[in-house]
Amino acid sequence: SAVISQKPSRDICQRGTSLTIQCQVDSQVTMMFWYRQQPGQSLTLIATANQGSEATYESGFVIDKFPISRPNLTFSTLTVSNMSPEDSSIYLCSVAQRSYNEQFFGPGTRLTVL
């Protein structure tokens, strides 16, 4: 399985600011995803990060709010823009190879917005 790291592991931010979360994988992977886990809730897919092209967003998530980059096969960033307290969540990146049979998750970034 791939080893996935995320930075920062946690942060406390002020309303109206933006935070960029990094996801680094120790090997090249086909697919990278970003999920959100709101307090006490399940995980919801934000978008699929596509290498060399724009991310594919799920219903209810937009690029202006959650811009995503994926410059290569081992790295991606998610930015949470113009934050409000409702954005307080754990943000997780995950990776998979083309077979989709296994998807592995990073440790998550715990974000608190005041």
Added chain:
Amino acid sequence: GNSVTQMEGPVTLSEEAFLTINCTYTATGYPSLFWYVQYPGEGLQLLLKATKADDKGSNKGFEATYRKETTSFHLEKGSVQVSDSAVYFCALSDNQGGKLIFGQGTELSVKP
């Protein structure tokens, strides 16, 4: 659309008790099914998986069988330990885009 429904928690058991966490799904086609576990303060770990009907996934004493006729993937363990205390998520993938759809999670608490 595709969806996953898990039994509500929290589930509280005594050590060495038998565990069942129910999971049912709605999906078109032939999804793959997964159980993930999230220990306190940690990230999500893949516990087991099954990719076709009648497959049994197993790991660390946990088992789940992919039942297409009942659209279920119940998680079982014969004898739980305190260290099994965690939140368990059932999930499916439609194998077409990699997207995972998660159930709401079931918190398990095992008492000594």
